[in-house]
Amino acid sequence: MTTWNERYAASLMNTFGPPKLVLARGEGAHVWDVDGREYVDLLGGIAVNALGHAHPRLVAAVDEQLRTLGHISNFFASVPQVTLAERLLAELGTDGRVFFTNSGAEANEAAFKLTRRTGRTRVVVAEGSFHGRTMGSLALTSKQAYREPFEPLPGDVVFVPYGDSAALEAAVDDSTAAVLVEPVQGEAGVVVPPASYLADAQRIAHDHGALLWLDEVQTGVGRTGTFYAHQNPELVSGTVVPDIVTLAKGLGGGIPVGACIATGGSGKLFDPGNHGTTFGGNPVAAAAALAVLDAIAEDKLLARVVELGERLRIGVAADPRVTEVRGTGLLIGLDLVEPKSADVVAAAQDAGFIVNATTPDRLRLAPPYVLTDADVDAFVAAWPAILDQAGVQRP
Numbered sequence: 001m002t003t004w005n006e007r008y009a010a011s012l013m014n015t016f017g018p019p020k021l022v023l024a025r026g027e028g029a030h031v032w033d034v035d036g037r038e039y040v041d042l043l044g045g046i047a048v049n050a051l052g053h054a055h056p057r058l059v060a061a062v063d064e065q066l067r068t069l070g071h072i073s074n075f076f077a078s079v080p081q082v083t084l085a086e087r088l089l090a091e092l093g094t095d096g097r098v099f100f101t102n103s104g105a106e107a108n109e110a111a112f113k114l115t116r117r118t119g120r121t122r123v124v125v126a127e128g129s130f131h132g133r134t135m136g137s138l139a140l141t142s143k144q145a146y147r148e149p150f151e152p153l154p155g156d157v158v159f160v161p162y163g164d165s166a167a168l169e170a171a172v173d174d175s176t177a178a179v180l181v182e183p184v185q186g187e188a189g190v191v192v193p194p195a196s197y198l199a200d201a202q203r204i205a206h207d208h209g210a211l212l213w214l215d216e217v218q219t220g221v222g223r224t225g226t227f228y229a230h231q232n233p234e235l236v237s238g239t240v241v242p243d244i245v246t247l248a249k250g251l252g253g254g255i256p257v258g259a260c261i262a263t264g265g266s267g268k269l270f271d272p273g274n275h276g277t278t279f280g281g282n283p284v285a286a287a288a289a290l291a292v293l294d295a296i297a298e299d300k301l302l303a304r305v306v307e308l309g310e311r312l313r314i315g316v317a318a319d320p321r322v323t324e325v326r327g328t329g330l331l332i333g334l335d336l337v338e339p340k341s342a343d344v345v346a347a348a349q350d351a352g353f354i355v356n357a358t359t360p361d362r363l364r365l366a367p368p369y370v371l372t373d374a375d376v377d378a379f380v381a382a383w384p385a386i387l388d389q390a391g392v393q394r395p
């Protein structure tokens with residue numbers, strides 16, 4: 001009998017390698033595969049499912065919006081679209097303008113084009129960065145293995161070591177259009193820069209008339225315990241007001257929606273005809289995002305993100321085979337004594353937990369904000385046996 005994996009391999013492009021599971025349904029922070037086996041989802045669709053799976057509020061918002069008005073073109077406006085833009089700006093606490101997209105890469109494409117409207121072309125980016133897979137966002141992504149097969153990429157991108165303010169100072173000059181950084185590097189394995197880094201980046205960019213662009217595709221929408229990570233006093237010292245912020249992932253809680261937000265004057269750099277999208281910010285996507293924002297506010301999920309994050313970090317750090325735990329809130333990176341993260345992912349799956357390997361010795365946890373204490377405790381209890389089964393040796 002042909003399996004789903006065989007049918008997948010025969011019908012889908014092999015961009016992701018063989019799927020680890022064929023999933024059938026989800027509820028809260030739990031998913032079930034086609035054979036009915038249950039897993040605690042500690043990855044949340046890679047930091048996307050902020051409200052977990054099948055959250056009643058999200059389901060109702062999408063259902064109601066689709067029954068009312070599902071899609072219109074951007075020749076027309078919709079109430080959810082405008083309301084969402086206002087809410088995202090209110091969370092930033094500043095005036096600005098929003099361009100909605102369907103993904104993080106598209107939000108970054110929009111922002112990349114926006115930087116060109118300064119009349120300058122150079123973008124200074126951090127090594128270890130991940131900004132997406134389209135040609136523009138790939139040009140801003142540092143990993144050679146992703147870039148090389150597709151070169152030449154759009155140019156005038158300069159890479160500097162992440163978290164190094166002196167390197168930024170040396171690289172940024174009056175020809176720089178923008179400095180682009182992630183407040184925490186997610187794909188690199190949850191790498192946290194010094195607390196002074198973002199404020200330094202802001203000062204350096206502004207000293208040269210350049211824009212500060214923060215990619216909060218992974219860190220935004222509450223993931224670190226504040227709505228935007230650059231507002232998190234645990235991560236950032238001083239006040240940072242980025243000129244551009246890009247969002248996606250958690251924003252729609254699983255419905256594809258992203259945003260390129262530009263504050264102050266940079267919000268007015270695009271003129272009619274400069275950029276566009278058919279689907280970006282459609283009423284259903286915007287209604288989904290509003291449901292996520294409402295749930296975060298009304299169910300006090302940011303406080304839960306902080307509590308759950310602490311519980312998880314303390315729990316996994318208790319095993320001596322974990323050499324470092326990084327991150328705040330529910331964006332957590334773990335380093336192992338040995339490069340066995342792929343084995344740990346497999347062993348965790350066997351034990352009923354979904355986790356993610358970012359590098360051979362690094363794991364990432366980015367679970368839904370609706371994870372329960374019992375879910376965390378179950379994972380922490382299973383953790384030593386998972387490491388045993390993966391063959392990670394005690395130091």
Ligand SMILES: Cc1ncc(COP(=O)(O)O)c(C=O)c1O
Binds near residue numbers: 186215217
């Ligand atoms: C920081 C960051 N930017 C951009 C992207 C790309 O987003 P998408 O996969 O939605 O295009 C990602 C995805 O992992 C990301 O983590």
